[in-house]
Structures are given as structure tokens and as C-alpha cells.
Amino acid sequence: MMAEQVRLTLERNETLARIVLDSPKGNVLTTTMVERVSAELAKLEELRSVRLLTLEGGGPHFSFGASISEHAPGQVERMLPAMHQMIRDLLDVPVPTAAVVQGRCLGGGFELALACDFIFAADDAVIGVPEVALAAFPPAAAALLPPRLGYARATDAILTGATRPAAEWEQAGLVTRVVPRDRLDAEVGAWFDEHLAGRSASGLRHAAAAARFGLRKHVARVLPDLERLYLNELMRTPDVTEAVTAFLAKRPPVWTD
Numbered sequence: 001m002m003a004e005q006v007r008l009t010l011e012r013n014e015t016l017a018r019i020v021l022d023s024p025k026g027n028v029l030t031t032t033m034v035e036r037v038s039a040e041l042a043k044l045e046e047l048r049s050v051r052l053l054t055l056e057g058g059g060p061h062f063s064f065g066a067s068i069s070e071h072a073p074g075q076v077e078r079m080l081p082a083m084h085q086m087i088r089d090l091l092d093v094p095v096p097t098a099a100v101v102q103g104r105c106l107g108g109g110f111e112l113a114l115a116c117d118f119i120f121a122a123d124d125a126v127i128g129v130p131e132v133a134l135a136a137f138p139p140a141a142a143a144l145l146p147p148r149l150g151y152a153r154a155t156d157a158i159l160t161g162a163t164r165p166a167a168e169w170e171q172a173g174l175v176t177r178v179v180p181r182d183r184l185d186a187e188v189g190a191w192f193d194e195h196l197a198g199r200s201a202s203g204l205r206h207a208a209a210a211a212r213f214g215l216r217k218h219v220a221r222v223l224p225d226l227e228r229l230y231l232n233e234l235m236r237t238p239d240v241t242e243a244v245t246a247f248l249a250k251r252p253p254v255w256t257d
Contacts, residue, residue, distance in 0.1 A: 006036040008043060010050070015197055017050045017095070022058030029066045029108045031075070034082045037112075041089045051196045051204050053093055054188065055116060056100045057109070062125070065107025068134070072244045073235060080139070080230060083108055084223055087140045090115040091216050094205045096196060100188055101125045102181060106163065111140040114148060117208065119174065120188050121166035122181040128163030134243035135255070136234060139226035143219045149174050 005023040010016070019040050021027040044053060057063055070079040090097060090112070099105075099113035102122035110129055113119050121127070129138040129145075137158060145154035153172055156162070169175040179187040196204065234240055238256045246253035 005033055006040055008040040010047070012192075012197065014047065014049045015051045015201075016192060017044060017047060017053045018056060019053065020056045020058050021063060024059075026061045026064035026104065027057045027059065027109070028064050029083070029112070031067070031070055031079045031082050034066075034079075034086045038082075038086045038089045041086075041093055044093050044095060049201055050095050051199060051201055052192050053095050053097045054100050055090075055097065055112060057102065057105075059103075061103030062099070062101040062105040063107075063109025063112065064104055065109045068244055068247050071134075071136070071240075073241060076235060077231060080227060083111070084140060084227055087111060087115045087144075087223070088219065091212055091219060094208065095201075096204055096208045098176075098188065100184060101127065101166070101175075102184060104163075107131055107138060108140075111138060111144065114141060114144040117211065118176040119169075120184065120191070121170070121175050121178050122184045123166065123178055124181050125166035125178075126163050127166055127169055127175075128161065129157055130161040130163060132159060132161040134247065135237070135239035135253070136243065137230070139223065139230050140219075142226050143223045144215070147215055147218055 005021065007020045007022060009018050011018065019037065021033070023033060044050060066079065066083060070076065097116040098118040098120055099116040100120050101113055102125055105113055105125055105127045107129055110127055129141045131138045142158060145157060149172060166175050166178045170178045177187065177191070242255070243253050
């Protein structure tokens with residue numbers, strides 16, 4: 001059930017909120033699941049005592065990314081705007097946010113993590129945006145990576161599609177902390193206790209809004225153009241359709257050029 005695939009819970013006297021993705025086979029982000037995440041994010045506006053929201057993946061992986069089958073013509077027109085609305089909703093959440101990542105964190109899953117203020121990763125995490133292998137590109141990552149990582153590293157990530165261990169992203173300054181897998185939850189809890197639990201909730205809300213101010217303005221400016229580039233230009237190319245077809249058929253794609 002979708003209510004079980006996206007869960008919002010409150011802990012530590014309602015100072016810590018957790019949204020957990022818990023869908024079989026790698027927490028693949030379907031349109032329905034993405035819309036559910038947005039609905040849960042909206043509840044944070046009324047939870048005035050919350051000082052941190054974590055985004056987590058149930059099971060061995062954070063997320064394999066957005067549903068590839070829903071990137072086919074006739075479905076992507078709903079999927080992509082829903083993904084981007086979720087990213088905007090996460091950037092608008094009125095409390096500090098942290099992605100807690102283990103296993104694979106790919107594509108749309110990485111974009112979800114990129115929209116968080118902090119990224120905590122297990123030492124087994126593998127992170128990247130491999131969309132170029134499917135003749136595509138990650139619009140939200142193209143908006144979020146340059147201001148968060150720098151133009152050169154963002155370009156490398158998008159054009160090569162390379163997936164890298166969390167330690168490399170930590171060295172690049174993107175991941176806040178890498179810890180052993182079996183210590184991940186405890187380390188995030190200890191970090192919360194040290195840095196946020198004792199702060200004023202209203203003060204943290206204003207600080208989060210200020211910290212994200214420039215990033216939100218940037219995303220609002222460039223993401224609509226990137227979405228149009230994807231839907232109006234990329235989706236007209238035969239290779240992107242061939243990539244989806246080949247992936248679902250479990251065969252290598254045959255490119256037209």
C-alpha cells in the first residue's frame with residue numbers, strides 16, 4: 001500500500017521527523033510515490049516543534065531513482081513535473097533537512113538527496129546520476145549540482161554518469177559525513193542531539209530559509225527551462241525512447257546516431 005511505501009513519523013518528543021521510502025526493489029520513485037512524498041512534506045508546516053526532517057530509504061538501498069518505465073512517452077509528462085514539484089517542496093520545507101543514504105542512491109534518488117541541507121551516508125553508499133547511459137540527463141541534478149558542488153564537478157557527474165562511493169562525495173564537500181553502515185542511524189541521532197535538538201525551533205526555521213535562499217532562487221529560475229528541454233526536445237529524439245524500451249527488455253540499446 002502506498003501509505004506503507006512513504007511513512008512520516010515523529011520521534012524525540014516531536015522534534016525529529018522522518019520520512020521513510022519503503023517500496024520493494026530499491027525504493028524506485030513512481031509518480032504516485034513522488035506525489036505522496038510531496039503530501040507528507042506539506043505536513044511539516046504545522047509541526048512547529050520539529051527541528052530536523054530526515055529523508056530515508058527502507059531496506060538496503062536509499063533509492064534506485066525514478067521509475068524508468070514512467071519515463072516513456074505518455075507517462076513522463078506527468079512524472080517529470082511531479083518529480084520537480086517534490087524537489088521544490090523539499091526546498092520549501094520550513095525546517096532543516098537531511099538525507100540518510102545507504103546502498104544505491106541514484107538518479108532521482110540522488111536528486112532528492114541533493115535538495116536536502118545535509119547528506120549523511122553509510123560507507124557502502126554508491127551515489128550518482130547515470131541518466132546519460134539512457135540517452136537522457138537529470139534536470140533537477142543539473143539545477144542543484146553546480147551551486148552545491150561547483151561547475152566542473154557537476155559537469156563531470158552529469159556527462160560521465162559515473163557512480164562513486166560516498167567517500168568521494170564527502171571529499172568533494174557534498175556529503176556531510178560518511179559512517180559505517182551499522183552506525184548510520186546512531187551517528188545521525190548523535191549529530192542531531194549535538195547541533196539541533198537544543199536550538200530554538202523558530203530560529204532554525206528562519207535559519208533554514210536563509211541558508212537555502214540563494215539555492216531556491218536559482219532552482220526556481222533554471223529548473224523550468226531544464227524541464228522544457230527534457231520534455232520538448234529530448235523526448236522527441238528516438239534514442240531516449242529506445243533506451244527505455246531496451247532497459248525494460250533487458251537488452252543493450254541500439255542508438256540511431
